[in-house]
Amino acid sequence: MNTRIAVLIPCYNEEKTIERVIADFQTVLPEARIYVCDNNSNDLTVERAEKAGARVLFESAQGKGHAMLRLFNSIDADIYVLVDGDDTYPAQQAPGLIAALKEKNAQMVVGDRLSNNTYKLQNKRKFHNLGNSLMNRLINTFFKSNIKDILSGYRVFDKGFVHNYASFAKGFEIETDLTLFALNYGLPVYEVPIDYRNRPEGSFSKLNTFSDGFRLIFTFFNLYRLYKPLSFFSLVALFLFLTGCFLGAFPIYEYMEFQYVYKVPTAVLALGLILMAALLLCCGLILDLITNIDRKNMKIKMKKYVVKYQ
Incomplete structure (x- = not known):
């Protein structure tokens, strides 16, 4: 039986980039099925995703966490590739992440943007780099781990992880929740260095540096209370x-x-x-x-x- 691969793309107002993201993954992973979860977009995201050949699901509860859980709960596959729809993560590196999942017997493989400094060089919002460093230090200190990129949105999971994962995370804190879930239950995690590129011109981040940053810190201490x-x-x-x-x-x-x-x-x-x-x-x-x-x-x-x- 061949391995079933699903590419999961939670989206909110990504009309500028979604077609290219889908096309890139269709080229790199022709055997994969591509799913987009639209999270109340008010632009042409849905139309362009369908035109590019992806199956579109809908999630009315606002937030990346809600959209991602909708994808997890709706799709059955053997390997799940989670990626943002903003074209910041190269599809060409997905086979390497999948290979690491198989060869290292991992249940979650994280695309590490920080080890090769591409995130620092490409991302122009200075406080984002500070936030990444802070979250890495907090989690690695309190959970005695050595994860290099806690907040990466480029990940690959096996079926066991996806079928057993549950969360109340609503927005961008979902990456923190994914990491701490794996660390708490002792699930094998492996990291692969990847290149990161800044959003193309005309595409804008929905991440609010300060409000989402405080939400991440609150999420960390709430999960620390829950898991330890x-x-x-x-x-x-x-x-x-x-x-x-x-x-x-x-x-x-x-x-x-x-x-x-x-x-x-x-x-x-x-x-x-x-x-x-x-x-x-x-x-x-x-x-x-x-x-x-x-x-x-x-x-x-x-x-x-x-x-x-x-």
Whole structure:
């Protein structure tokens, strides 16, 4: 049985580039089926995608995350190639990503734009480079990983990843969510350096540097709480415990000095903070047990997706 390949292109107002993206992938991967998910475009994206020969799906909930999940949930294939519709990722490098998925037994292969500095050279929005560096450092530090390009939109997945992936991510934070999902469940991830090119003239990014940047940071800490609850709640509990001890030192000093506590509210607050720290630590322990059970269940589910590619 031949390997079925699906190229997935979530789109919002990409009439300037979508035809070229589809044509390039038709040339490079003639055996693949190409799907475009239109996310409420108000230009000619849909017409041009259909004219180029892609099958068009629709997602009314606004956001790249919604469009990508619509594609994941609607299409059955053995290998999925996820790419943006803005013509910034060369289709010519898709076979290399697919080959890495097969040869390295990976479940997600990421097109790494940063190692060869093409993203830094091509992207003209300075804060984007800073944001990429910040997210890479945060995730690699807290999840003890070595992912070089967390936010790349050029990825290849196997069937097991796609069929088991679930997310509440709505917009451009979806790439962060994909990466942390793989790291949390121990799914094999491999990176392949790729070239990146800036958007062609007349094509505009929908990414807002600051609002989407803050959303990425919020997404990271929310997923850190979800995937590493013991670590997250232990840090919060430690902060509350130390604050409680600091405040509690004043009533204790008063009692030792005067055999009377004048700062009763301070003593009550200190005790409350210490008790809250203990409760948070207990919550972290319970949630950590649930998370470990969930990871074991995921490993069991993944066994049936072992694929021999042809």
